[in-house]
Amino acid sequence: MAKLKSKWVCQNCGYETAKSLGKCPECEKWGTFVEETQEIQPTSKSLPIDDIAPCLIDDIEVDHSIRVSTGIEEFDRVLGGGLVQGSLILLAGDPGIGKSTILLQTSNYVSANGRKILYVSAEESASQIKLRAQRLNVKSDKLFIYSQTNFDSIKMRIDELKPDMLVIDSIQAVYSANISSSPGSVSQIRECTNILMDIAKNKNITVVVIGHVTKEGNIAGPKVLEHMVDTVIYFEGDRYKSYRLLRCMKNRFGTTNEVGVFNMCDDGLHEISNPSEMFLNERTKNVTPGSVVIATNEGTRPLLIEIQALVGTTSYPSPRRVSNGIDYNRLLQILAVLEKRIGLNLSKQDVYVNVIGGLQIDEPAADLGVALAVATCARDVIVSPDTVIVGEIGLSGEIRTVNNIDKRIKEAAKLGFKKIIVPKLNKSDCNEEIEVVQCARLLDAISACVYKEKQPV
Ligand code: TYD
Numbered sequence: 001m002a003k004l005k006s007k008w009v010c011q012n013c014g015y016e017t018a019k020s021l022g023k024c025p026e027c028e029k030w031g032t033f034v035e036e037t038q039e040i041q042p043t044s045k046s047l048p049i050d051d052i053a054p055c056l057i058d059d060i061e062v063d064h065s066i067r068v069s070t071g072i073e074e075f076d077r078v079l080g081g082g083l084v085q086g087s088l089i090l091l092a093g094d095p096g097i098g099k100s101t102i103l104l105q106t107s108n109y110v111s112a113n114g115r116k117i118l119y120v121s122a123e124e125s126a127s128q129i130k131l132r133a134q135r136l137n138v139k140s141d142k143l144f145i146y147s148q149t150n151f152d153s154i155k156m157r158i159d160e161l162k163p164d165m166l167v168i169d170s171i172q173a174v175y176s177a178n179i180s181s182s183p184g185s186v187s188q189i190r191e192c193t194n195i196l197m198d199i200a201k202n203k204n205i206t207v208v209v210i211g212h213v214t215k216e217g218n219i220a221g222p223k224v225l226e227h228m229v230d231t232v233i234y235f236e237g238d239r240y241k242s243y244r245l246l247r248c249m250k251n252r253f254g255t256t257n258e259v260g261v262f263n264m265c266d267d268g269l270h271e272i273s274n275p276s277e278m279f280l281n282e283r284t285k286n287v288t289p290g291s292v293v294i295a296t297n298e299g300t301r302p303l304l305i306e307i308q309a310l311v312g313t314t315s316y317p318s319p320r321r322v323s324n325g326i327d328y329n330r331l332l333q334i335l336a337v338l339e340k341r342i343g344l345n346l347s348k349q350d351v352y353v354n355v356i357g358g359l360q361i362d363e364p365a366a367d368l369g370v371a372l373a374v375a376t377c378a379r380d381v382i383v384s385p386d387t388v389i390v391g392e393i394g395l396s397g398e399i400r401t402v403n404n405i406d407k408r409i410k411e412a413a414k415l416g417f418k419k420i421i422v423p424k425l426n427k428s429d430c431n432e433e434i435e436v437v438q439c440a441r442l443l444d445a446i447s448a449c450v451y452k453e454k455q456p457v
């Protein structure tokens with residue numbers, strides 16, 4: 001007879017205790033414990049031993065994993081060259097961002113190349129999927145849709161169908177009958193992911209799991225999900241814009257931080273091979289004070305993005321600082337350097353900084369662009385519209401080196417910019433048709449690209 005074991009599990013971090021606690025000792029959240037019971041199957045005392053003796057690293061043969069193209073070049077690039085056979089991939093994103101859409105499009109392509117796919121839809125009925133499939137023009141005799149939430153049934157169908165690829169849409173909606181807690185709870189997610197890992201490794205099936213993201217930006221359920229899978233990909237975007245970003249956060253089979261850019265249209269997702277062009281196409285020829293173009297790095301790809309700043313006399317007791325798309329503390333640091341090193345007095349000025357397109361820029365190479373946007377707006381002058389700015393700013397006002405400078409210069413030249421401001425110590429062997437101006441300090445950069453007079457608007 002199977003025994004029932006009761007435990008209390010924190011729904012935020014997965015911490016387990018024998019009795020309920022008010023505050024979780026692990027993540028320090030209050031009121032997150034829920035009682036869960038689990039059926040413990042009696043196990044035989046003599047466990048099978050499949051022990052492999054330790055061996056020298058030189059003697060290990062490299063297993064060249066088979067990769068299968070998703071049919072979407074941008075998706076392949078984010079995955080590091082395609083789907084690895086037998087791997088477990090998590091695709092996470094906000095509800096309604098397009099996760100089911102991209103996986104249905106991928107399933108269509110992969111199945112068209114002779115592979116059998118089982119698409120388990122735990123959230124939508126088969127006819128709902130069919131409606132979407134018609135919109136996406138999906139036609140395949142190797143793509144099976146299965147609307148089911150019970151994991152035991154799903155497992156049975158996998159054994160029956162023996163697919164090459166399995167899609168679970170979504171992990172929060174499926175449940176295993178062995179665990180009493182509701183679908184989406186920590187225990188359920190952990191149990192189901194464990195089984196999926198086992199299926200991926202032992203049956204050599206590529207498993208793609210969809211995970212929803214909570215309001216705080218975490219994958220609903222525990223962090224353990226991210227630890228367990230081989231690859232974590234986030235699907236992000238602005239709800240009010242049609243572009244979407246696919247970003248790799250963890251990859252056991254390739255590099256991370258790769259980004260793919262898509263456009264959500266009526267007939268599904270279309271890849272955008274030149275995202276810089278898209279992000280700059282709303283920029284007007286007659287630039288206004290406070291607008292600059294920077295070359296940032298998204299993964300291994302350079303991206304040209306416009307940053308805008310607005311500086312004006314405050315009507316508040318303490319001036320406002322608002323940053324959209326760059327770190328707030330980073331903005332405060334840049335403003336402090338501007339005040340101290342070039343004497344820009346902002347103590348009675350509100351400062352708003354916005355990265356166009358709703359993008360989030362994490363790298364310090366955007367510092368110089370932000371500084372110039374703020375400084376030009378404050379002084380009512382402009383940065384010449386054919387100039388791109390790259391550089392990190394140190395606290396003494398020096399411009400520090402950035403990585404991948406050649407790629408950034410090439411991208412700027414490709415998009416027809418005439419000049420790029422780079423850090424003095426960055427060596428570049430580029431022979432592109434663009435003037436590369438090396439600047440050591442903030443003041444040098446200002447004199448290299450700032451017009452004294454405002455252009456007629
Ligand atoms: P969906 O893939 O269902 O999102 P998720 O699985 O992440 O919850 O996509 C839902 C949104 O995408 C929906 O609001 C409609 C839009 N959409 C399009 O704009 N074009 C399309 O071709 C499809 C299928 C969906």
Ligand code: MG
Binds near residue numbers: 100
């Ligand atoms: Mg969906």
